[in-house]
Amino acid sequence: MATFEITTRSVRGDLKTDTMILNMGPQHPSTHGVLRLELVVDGEIIVDVIPHIGYLHRCFEKHAEQMTNYQQVIPYVDRMDYVAAMGNELAYVLAVEKLMGLEVPERVQYIRVIMAELQRIASHLLAVGTYGLDLGAFTPFLWCFREREKILDLFEITCGARLLYNYIWVGGLSHDLPSEFGKKLKDFLKTFPKALKEINDLLTFNKIFIDRTANIGVLPPDVAINYGCSGPMLRGSGVKFDLRKNEPYLVYDRFEFDVPVGEGKMGTVGDCWDRYYVRVREMEESLKIIEQAWEQLPPGDVHSAIPKKVRPPQGEVYFRTENPRGEIGFYIISDGHSASPFRVKARAPSFVNLSVLPEISRGYMIADLVAILGSVDIVLGEVDR
Amino acid sequence: MPEIFNMLIASFIPLLFILIYAVVILWVEIKVASHVQDRLGYMYTGGFHGIAQPIADLLKLLTKEHITPANSDKIFFTLAPVLVFASSYAAYAALPFTSTFIAANLNVGIFYIIAITSFVVIGILMAGWSSNNKYSLLGAMRSVAQIVSYEIPTVLSILTVVVAVGTLNLQEICEIQKGGISSWNIFKYPPFMLITFLIYFTASLAEVNRTPFDIPEAESELVAGYHTEYTGMKFAMFYLAEYANMFLVSGIAAILFFGGWSSPFGKFLSSPGWGVFWFVSKGLFFVFLQIMLRWTLPRLRVDQLMYVSWKVLTPISFVNLMMVGLWAILK
Numbered sequence: 001m002a003t004f005e006i007t008t009r010s011v012r013g014d015l016k017t018d019t020m021i022l023n024m025g026p027q028h029p030s031t032h033g034v035l036r037l038e039l040v041v042d043g044e045i046i047v048d049v050i051p052h053i054g055y056l057h058r059c060f061e062k063h064a065e066q067m068t069n070y071q072q073v074i075p076y077v078d079r080m081d082y083v084a085a086m087g088n089e090l091a092y093v094l095a096v097e098k099l100m101g102l103e104v105p106e107r108v109q110y111i112r113v114i115m116a117e118l119q120r121i122a123s124h125l126l127a128v129g130t131y132g133l134d135l136g137a138f139t140p141f142l143w144c145f146r147e148r149e150k151i152l153d154l155f156e157i158t159c160g161a162r163l164l165y166n167y168i169w170v171g172g173l174s175h176d177l178p179s180e181f182g183k184k185l186k187d188f189l190k191t192f193p194k195a196l197k198e199i200n201d202l203l204t205f206n207k208i209f210i211d212r213t214a215n216i217g218v219l220p221p222d223v224a225i226n227y228g229c230s231g232p233m234l235r236g237s238g239v240k241f242d243l244r245k246n247e248p249y250l251v252y253d254r255f256e257f258d259v260p261v262g263e264g265k266m267g268t269v270g271d272c273w274d275r276y277y278v279r280v281r282e283m284e285e286s287l288k289i290i291e292q293a294w295e296q297l298p299p300g301d302v303h304s305a306i307p308k309k310v311r312p313p314q315g316e317v318y319f320r321t322e323n324p325r326g327e328i329g330f331y332i333i334s335d336g337h338s339a340s341p342f343r344v345k346a347r348a349p350s351f352v353n354l355s356v357l358p359e360i361s362r363g364y365m366i367a368d369l370v371a372i373l374g375s376v377d378i379v380l381g382e383v384d385r
Numbered sequence: 386m387p388e389i390f391n392m393l394i395a396s397f398i399p400l401l402f403i404l405i406y407a408v409v410i411l412w413v414e415i416k417v418a419s420h421v422q423d424r425l426g427y428m429y430t431g432g433f434h435g436i437a438q439p440i441a442d443l444l445k446l447l448t449k450e451h452i453t454p455a456n457s458d459k460i461f462f463t464l465a466p467v468l469v470f471a472s473s474y475a476a477y478a479a480l481p482f483t484s485t486f487i488a489a490n491l492n493v494g495i496f497y498i499i500a501i502t503s504f505v506v507i508g509i510l511m512a513g514w515s516s517n518n519k520y521s522l523l524g525a526m527r528s529v530a531q532i533v534s535y536e537i538p539t540v541l542s543i544l545t546v547v548v549a550v551g552t553l554n555l556q557e558i559c560e561i562q563k564g565g566i567s568s569w570n571i572f573k574y575p576p577f578m579l580i581t582f583l584i585y586f587t588a589s590l591a592e593v594n595r596t597p598f599d600i601p602e603a604e605s606e607l608v609a610g611y612h613t614e615y616t617g618m619k620f621a622m623f624y625l626a627e628y629a630n631m632f633l634v635s636g637i638a639a640i641l642f643f644g645g646w647s648s649p650f651g652k653f654l655s656s657p658g659w660g661v662f663w664f665v666s667k668g669l670f671f672v673f674l675q676i677m678l679r680w681t682l683p684r685l686r687v688d689q690l691m692y693v694s695w696k697v698l699t700p701i702s703f704v705n706l707m708m709v710g711l712w713a714i715l716k
Contacts, residue, residue, distance in 0.1 A: 031710075
């Protein structure tokens, strides 16, 4: 609906109104963790937003330098974007493998694709569910969690963990797929489209939901690119950029899938609804990838290429992959003689995406800010690291 | 002396009803929510399907510490929950539970209810202001704006019914609809009374701050709105008032449009005892509808809420009122 003209100090007759500072978070139900937003509000209209981050800072980069070897960094990487841990592991491991010039067996690559895409669905389900929660719809959240549970069960039977896996290792995987994995995966692939349709009926095409999200928090494509947004944030603005297509890694070039972009179906291109709907459609595309990958899955040994010692030659590497929240990149420097990285720098998508929040939320209402923040879909573990 | 005794009993019965109903509806709300969300809810504690759990919840609330924020206005802070509950309890006085029981048979019954429930607004504003918390204040401001604007379509739709039946006395409104389903007000002047009911039901959702109009206590934006700072029994009073209000607006809907205590089968099962059954079950049906809506819909935004009230509901209810009035004159 209408956006509001920004007036810091409006004077009507002799009635003077002033702006108020409202502190949102770090303990607030819809800041998705411990983000603190300092809002300058004029009544209910937002004049400015100042995000304060760092409440969850755990010195990841320094930790990575202090480890005794490269493999020990993987569990720390898990804890960055803790709802998409597989994706983080994948990016880090691929960076190390690139630095070492390591070739991994095909089976490992296919399993990595399946896991990464399952993780993408799980992560988007959480994003969609909590987005409904932000807008006051409680039920979609639990329906999404019911589906996410099935994916977590798949992860659990594979590697024993449900959230932080330490599954993807340098040169291979910790475990091969168990025998019952195929049956369970097929069950999931069969039931998930129905569940997605239910969620669409309940939330995506709900009139109130559309009213709350269409034309809200519009992020124009040029602003998105300037701020370095990635993932659904960027694609929601209509920019067709997906590393799985544009810079294929693993075996992504062997699968057929679309890259959904925001089309402004319910309002303007790049509004909250577009970003949300890109996530919904990405889940469908991920399903396609998983189906194809499962059909082509070659036999092999997932442990055969795991090196005894991970000691990359002197040099540096930057590797980026498409995580559910956007482009995650690891920049690693190796000094060539020690077993731990000399420097690890992570480019976290949530952190970069969050930086655009003040830009797109000025002039909207407090209720809209919640909608905008939800559509950015941040994970504070990754923002603060 | 016996007169005072009678009055005390008459005023005590609605209170007893509210308390029992609140305990039951707490359980129903949680169970409905659970089943809508594809889970079971209470199963292990509180006996069969957790039936005793609301009692434990209430006891817990009763034993909680009363915390009064340091810079709050202590008198208003304490008074607000009492006022909110008292005004919704006072409205029960004019609610006819059956043909032989009504605490106060006023001939301006519905007018009295509208007037007395307006006090809720003052209580909420007091709570928001005295808490000395920005979220509370924002919630209270939203709530007042919302209730004041939604009172207009509510009152207009009630007025439409009054035009159709020609009385303000709730007991008489029920009497008129005694002849079974076909004589219920909702089927009179088709389709205007149906539209009136829909407007009334929508507006009443906003009056009791339920989804999709639960903006004053929107937990994802305002933490808990006007009752953010409340604890223990004071907090429970707000809750009790909310549930009491839910049944109040549902009961009024049942009386105005669905025959109140009158049996849907005409003379069959129409003794006063059955009257209580019919009234309460009709009321609870609408409470159930409210609960179902709460667990289905997202929340509107403040300006959208105002838009719905002023630009949609109010004009339609004006037209409705005129059409019913015209029809009534021509008849």
